[in-house]
Amino acid sequence: MKKTYVDVLLALPPDETLHQFLASHGLAEPPAPEPQPDGPPNRDVIEAIKAWGDTAARDRLTAELMASVALGDAAGSQAMFEAAVNDPAVLTGLTFCQSDLHRSFWLYVRHRALFERASDLDFWAHHSAQAQQFNLGVRRRPIGMDAALAGLRQAISAYYQRERQCGEGCVAYLVTRAPASIC
Numbered sequence: 001m002k003k004t005y006v007d008v009l010l011a012l013p014p015d016e017t018l019h020q021f022l023a024s025h026g027l028a029e030p031p032a033p034e035p036q037p038d039g040p041p042n043r044d045v046i047e048a049i050k051a052w053g054d055t056a057a058r059d060r061l062t063a064e065l066m067a068s069v070a071l072g073d074a075a076g077s078q079a080m081f082e083a084a085v086n087d088p089a090v091l092t093g094l095t096f097c098q099s100d101l102h103r104s105f106w107l108y109v110r111h112r113a114l115f116e117r118a119s120d121l122d123f124w125a126h127h128s129a130q131a132q133q134f135n136l137g138v139r140r141r142p143i144g145m146d147a148a149l150a151g152l153r154q155a156i157s158a159y160y161q162r163e164r165q166c167g168e169g170c171v172a173y174l175v176t177r178a179p180a181s182i183c
Helices: 005-011 016-024 043-051 055-068 074-083 088-096 100-110 112-130 146-164
Strands: none
Touching: 005 043, 005 055, 005 100, 016 055, 016 100, 043 055, 055 100, 074 088, 074 100, 074 112, 088 100, 100 112
């Protein structure tokens, strides 16, 4: 079952991160992040979003809210911890989160660059089986500039179009597996 933004808000704790997220999107006077003992959590936030007059801003907020919980599963959680392995403060913050969904949201709001890194790791984990990998025997450090990567992508795409009649586009990643083995 696909979650809606209401489902996401009901699953998130009413904390300062949620308040910061709502305020950053221009929700005028977002409700205070306080638990509501007489109803579901964030009920006031949901009502404020539904009553928000600026439809375009509301759509942006809900779309970004849904994007922020893209890593809200076990595989995403593993990717988040892998992305944050070099930052003890972020690792501590992730462990204090209540669920995988909360971890994803917290990392998205507080550390966007690490969230993007974790998203890349999660994508790679899910799609690496579809990738074709070749060991070319090259023992030099690759050139990581944008122009060089664009040339690599173009050359790979041209090869697949010419030799296999496929490959309209190409996504090429340079992955350094063992930095010590590069001469």
